Amino acid sequence: MSDTALAAPGVASPRRLVWQRRRSAVARNWTLYRQNRQGMVGLGVMVFFALLALAAPLLVPPADIEPATAQGLPNHPPYMGYPLGTDNFGRSVLDLVIVGARISLLVGVTATFVAVALGATIGLISGYYGGTKIDVGLNAITNWFLVIPWLILAIVLSAILGASVWIIILVIGVTSWAQPARLIRAQALSVRARPYVERARVLGCGDRSILTRHILPNVAPVIFANAILTVAVAILTETTLSILGLGDATAISWGVIIEQAFSAGAMTNGYWWWMMPPGIAIVCVTLSFTMCGYALDEVLNPKLRGR
Amino acid sequence: MRVRYVVRKLGWAAVTLMFVLCFNFFLFRIMPGDPAGLLARSQRLTETEIAEQRAIFGLDKPLMSQFWTYLHETFTGNLGTSYLTGQPVLETISSRVWPTVLLVGVGTSVAIWLGLRMGIKGGWHRGSTYDRTSLYGSLTLYSTPEGWLGMMLLIIFAGSLGWFPVGGYDSGEDLSGLAHVIDVAKHLFLPAATLALGYGASYMIVMRSSLLEVKDEDFVATARAKGLTETMVRRRHAVPNAFLPSFTLIVLSFGFVLGGSIVIETIFSYPGIGLLTYQAIDAYDYPVLQGVFLISSVAVVIANLLADITYGFLDPRIEEV
Numbered sequence: 063m064s065d066t067a068l069a070a071p072g073v074a075s076p077r078r079l080v081w082q083r084r085r086s087a088v089a090r091n092w093t094l095y096r097q098n099r100q101g102m103v104g105l106g107v108m109v110f111f112a113l114l115a116l117a118a119p120l121l122v123p124p125a126d127i128e129p130a131t132a133q134g135l136p137n138h139p140p141y142m143g144y145p146l147g148t149d150n151f152g153r154s155v156l157d158l159v160i161v162g163a164r165i166s167l168l169v170g171v172t173a174t175f176v177a178v179a180l181g182a183t184i185g186l187i188s189g190y191y192g193g194t195k196i197d198v199g200l201n202a203i204t205n206w207f208l209v210i211p212w213l214i215l216a217i218v219l220s221a222i223l224g225a226s227v228w229i230i231i232l233v234i235g236v237t238s239w240a241q242p243a244r245l246i247r248a249q250a251l252s253v254r255a256r257p258y259v260e261r262a263r264v265l266g267c268g269d270r271s272i273l274t275r276h277i278l279p280n281v282a283p284v285i286f287a288n289a290i291l292t293v294a295v296a297i298l299t300e301t302t303l304s305i306l307g308l309g310d311a312t313a314i315s316w317g318v319i320i321e322q323a324f325s326a327g328a329m330t331n332g333y334w335w336w337m338m339p340p341g342i343a344i345v346c347v348t349l350s351f352t353m354c355g356y357a358l359d360e361v362l363n364p365k366l367r368g369r
Numbered sequence: 370m371r372v373r374y375v376v377r378k379l380g381w382a383a384v385t386l387m388f389v390l391c392f393n394f395f396l397f398r399i400m401p402g403d404p405a406g407l408l409a410r411s412q413r414l415t416e417t418e419i420a421e422q423r424a425i426f427g428l429d430k431p432l433m434s435q436f437w438t439y440l441h442e443t444f445t446g447n448l449g450t451s452y453l454t455g456q457p458v459l460e461t462i463s464s465r466v467w468p469t470v471l472l473v474g475v476g477t478s479v480a481i482w483l484g485l486r487m488g489i490k491g492g493w494h495r496g497s498t499y500d501r502t503s504l505y506g507s508l509t510l511y512s513t514p515e516g517w518l519g520m521m522l523l524i525i526f527a528g529s530l531g532w533f534p535v536g537g538y539d540s541g542e543d544l545s546g547l548a549h550v551i552d553v554a555k556h557l558f559l560p561a562a563t564l565a566l567g568y569g570a571s572y573m574i575v576m577r578s579s580l581l582e583v584k585d586e587d588f589v590a591t592a593r594a595k596g597l598t599e600t601m602v603r604r605r606h607a608v609p610n611a612f613l614p615s616f617t618l619i620v621l622s623f624g625f626v627l628g629g630s631i632v633i634e635t636i637f638s639y640p641g642i643g644l645l646t647y648q649a650i651d652a653y654d655y656p657v658l659q660g661v662f663l664i665s666s667v668a669v670v671i672a673n674l675l676a677d678i679t680y681g682f683l684d685p686r687i688e689e690v
Contacts, residue, residue, distance in 0.1 A: 206388055209385055209670060210624065212624065212625070214665050217628065217631060218658050222655070298514050306647060307650065329523060329528065341513070344512075345513050348512035348513075352511065
């Protein structure tokens with residue numbers, strides 16, 4: 063029996079009602095979000111860099127960032143046609159930064175996806191079965207990952223597994239899921255105690271259906287806000303790993319540009335035009351994600367509003 | 370009584386460390402190529418020394434028996450031999466402990482002092498110019514990779530201005546007394562400043578938001594109503610209650626700070642555990658990496674244990690949870 067079959071003519075089906083309610087909730091939150099200046103500035107910067115990353119292949123011909131075919135003078139401060147100067151291969155630093163946006167954002171977003179998917183699954187199950195052996199076990203694992211020095215673990219893991227973009231994504235994901243998991247568990251614990259969950263159980267819903275139909279949709283906003291903040295941490299972690307030489311030298315990220323400048327002696331020779339732009343780009347993007355995350359938190363968490 | 374709480378925390382710390390031990394063992398067995406094969410990458414060890422290492426850690430025996438050997442050797446203080454230098458790992462690491470303790474100690478202390486002060490002042494006068502400036506400044510610093518921040522400070526203050534040395538622990542000259550202390554302090558300044566700026570910013574954000582959390586609570590209004598001055602309300606009532614959550618977060622961040630010090634030491638060639646780690650990564654010196662992970666985990670777990678126990682005494686309510 064489908065939902066529509068149940069509905070009387072002219073009355074919306076339950077499923078449509080649910081979606082209508084969700085749509086209006088999103089619209090309401092968006093109205094609130096729009097009033098948050100900090101959040102809108104962050105969103106603007108974020109969209110700018112996302113578009114830059116998408117358009118990178120159109121803006122920068124691949125030959126220009128190949129060390130062998132780059133046309134510029136090596137290690138030159140800004141001059142005609144090279145507004146941010148060049149690196150030791152004569153590549154335009156501006157081109158490098160534009161191309162770097164792709165890998166940095168790819169790593170940030172994908173690693174966050176891994177971390178949040180892991181964290182959400184573990185947090186939801188742990189919270190839903192709160193107090194049982196499953197919860198105790200999962201919670202112990204979460205706490206363990208929270209306590210151990212995870213940045214050092216990430217460094218050791220990528221040193222062992224080797225340098226490739228996908229391994230870095232995996233390493234960041236595996237070492238940073240614990241924070242989201244703890245947050246989501248706490249949310250799931252509180253949602254579980256609400257009357258509609260009990261009602262669903264009385265009506266004969268199984269664990270799986272309660273988790274995916276009733277608890278997940280209510281925890282989803284928190285997961286989303288947390289994911290935005292996690293992207294910032296992931297981008298910073300990727301930079302740290304790259305600076306330590308654990309990055310993928312074939313996939314130019316902003317961290318890799320900084321590392322290449324550092325090992326080419328940009329510091330001692332004072333090649334500031336090579337070192338500064340990728341770092342500033344990282345600061346802008348990380349700050350924009352942080353600002354969006356805080357703004358979202360405020361919108362979704364009425365207690366914080368007006369701060 | 371408190372004893373039960375302390376015992377429970379001690380037990381949890383012991384379990385955590387046991388997990389670290391197991392994890393460390395299996396982690397270094399999943400790497401591409403078995404440990405025996407990796408020994409061949411060694412740069413300093415001779416054939417006989419490699420054979421000796423193989424024998425000690427029983428690398429040709431089944432995994433479980435290797436595991437027991439590993440546990441036994443770890444507990445008796447044998448963390449293996451560095452592939453790079455041929456020295457015992459424990460000795461290699463402990464010879465590098467002091468610079469890191471100095472750097473992380475000074476950097477974190479300044480970070481906590483600065484972060485808490487700014488967070489309290491900003492949070493108490495929410496929305497003021499001071500609050501806005503320090504909040505956005507902190508958010509920006511929080512978003513800055515420590516390594517890059519260090520490079521910028523290095524270029525400006527050591528390169529262009531020449532106020533500080535470019536790196537190292539001291540200048541290597543034979544100085545004594547005060548002259549030596551000043552020399553070490555000069556070398557310490559930039560790396561410690563990088564650490565303090567980077568982490569002070571996040572402590573500021575944490576302290577500010579937990580002060581905002583308690584600022585509108587009833588007990589603060591009560592304190593004000595009974596005629597206390599604003600300063601007394603803040604110092605005696607608001608800050609002590611807001612401090613506890615920040616305290617936990619600061620301690621939890623300790624592991625992160627240790628990780629950050631790896632990059633900072635690398636940038637400033639500061640000869641602590643961080644630089645050792647960097648050199649170990651470069652040379653595929655797995656026993657040293659394994660040792661660094663183990664020892665930093667032990668440090669972090671002990672720091673957390675001490676914090677938990679202190680917390681239990683500071684806030685008796687915690688026991689009920």
